[in-house]
Amino acid sequence: MKIKKFKIFEGVNELPEIGDYVILDEKVGFGSEVLMNFYKNNIGKIIKLNGNNWYEVKYNKKQIPSRGVASNHLVEISGLKYWSHNKEELELILKKEKYNI
Secondary structure, three states: OOOOOOHHHOOOOOOOOOOOEEEEOHHHHOOOHHHHHHHHHOOEEEEEEEOOOEEEEEOOHHHOOOOOOOOEEEEEHHHEEEEEOOHHHHHHHHHHHHOOO
């Protein structure tokens, strides 16, 4: 018997890599409402791995909500809510969550 490989299950257990796009968990905002909303509504990009479970995430400067917020954020893997090689997939997730679909 031959087992087929289904494309939808490819990469299910993959860890995020440099170059992947991410949406952070709003809990990473450390209780700041501005940061919590920023993280759950914007897509960043992993630019560096720091140790085993830490990722440096960069945001476009145009996305930054205020002057006191840095464009790079160091986040533990547990703070990554979604990640993908494909930015469009994350944009779709944001739209679904925004319109409660």
